[in-house]
Amino acid sequence: MSYRAALLASTSARLRAIASSKRKRPTGRRSVLRGLVVPAAVALVLAFVLKTFVFQVFVIPSGSMMGTLQKGDRVAVDKFSPWLGDTPRRGEVVVFRDPGGWLTGATDTGGVLGGVRSALSWVGLAPSADEKDLIKRVVAVGGDTVDCRAGRPLTVNGTALDEPYLYPGATPCDDYPVGTVTVPAGHLWVMGDHRNDSADSRYQQLHNPGGGFVPTDHVVGRARVLLWPLPRWASLPVPATFHRLG
Numbered sequence: 001m002s003y004r005a006a007l008l009a010s011t012s013a014r015l016r017a018i019a020s021s022k023r024k025r026p027t028g029r030r031s032v033l034r035g036l037v038v039p040a041a042v043a044l045v046l047a048f049v050l051k052t053f054v055f056q057v058f059v060i061p062s063g064s065m066m067g068t069l070q071k072g073d074r075v076a077v078d079k080f081s082p083w084l085g086d087t088p089r090r091g092e093v094v095v096f097r098d099p100g101g102w103l104t105g106a107t108d109t110g111g112v113l114g115g116v117r118s119a120l121s122w123v124g125l126a127p128s129a130d131e132k133d134l135i136k137r138v139v140a141v142g143g144d145t146v147d148c149r150a151g152r153p154l155t156v157n158g159t160a161l162d163e164p165y166l167y168p169g170a171t172p173c174d175d176y177p178v179g180t181v182t183v184p185a186g187h188l189w190v191m192g193d194h195r196n197d198s199a200d201s202r203y204q205q206l207h208n209p210g211g212g213f214v215p216t217d218h219v220v221g222r223a224r225v226l227l228w229p230l231p232r233w234a235s236l237p238v239p240a241t242f243h244r245l246g
Helices: 003-053 111-122 201-207
Strands: 055-059 074-078 093-097 133-141 145-148 179-182 187-191 213-215 219-228
Touching: 055 219, 093 187, 133 145, 187 201
Parallel strands: none
Antiparallel strands: 055 074, 074 219, 093 133, 093 219, 133 187, 145 179, 187 213
16 A cells, blocks of 8 residues: 555544544533433422422411511421321411402513513422412311400400410401301311401401301411521421310
8 A cells, every 4th residue: 555545544534533523422412411401300390299299388478477477488388288188277377279259369470580480489489470379377177166356365165365476466356356156167267367467267257258267178288387587497386275275
């Protein structure tokens, strides 16, 4: 073989090697991309499953629970026990779907911010634009008798409640004194801790044709822990006064 032929053969081999390496590079990039996309997709699916069946981070939408929770607080909501059929107990803070007419509706947020909010709400880190959930404290359950009168303490089954969780200055029943009501089976009577700023069962009983009772199957979950802001991190136990009701 002549020197020229050898040189051409060597050059051709080098060009083939370079072309081959260039063809392989996209495969490497695809592999890296796949390594990033697959774990991210799995994480999103897990987040959705956890939000749907186990727990959800719920953003407090108003000041009606001040005394315990402030507007903008984040709480961890246990959705697993209601999914198993466990019913709420007196004193628990619960998140529930609007029984009908409790909310006037929410406006949608468009643009980039709306897209970010929708993405965060999908995994439970922000309220959705069409959020139809409320948060209140369960005061009475099916079969209980509630007595709510101006100038008097709130009583359940004849026992007056000691309510240290109320917002300072809030009165138990002065704003919406409904008198005596009996909670139907399969329903709840709920009230905000900021009684002077809560359109809860009292207000609904007086102003909503559907009344003030919440069906237990509307309960989304129980608020177990105040997660954010971190300096106020705390569990949300049942207040001692409810244990005396039996």
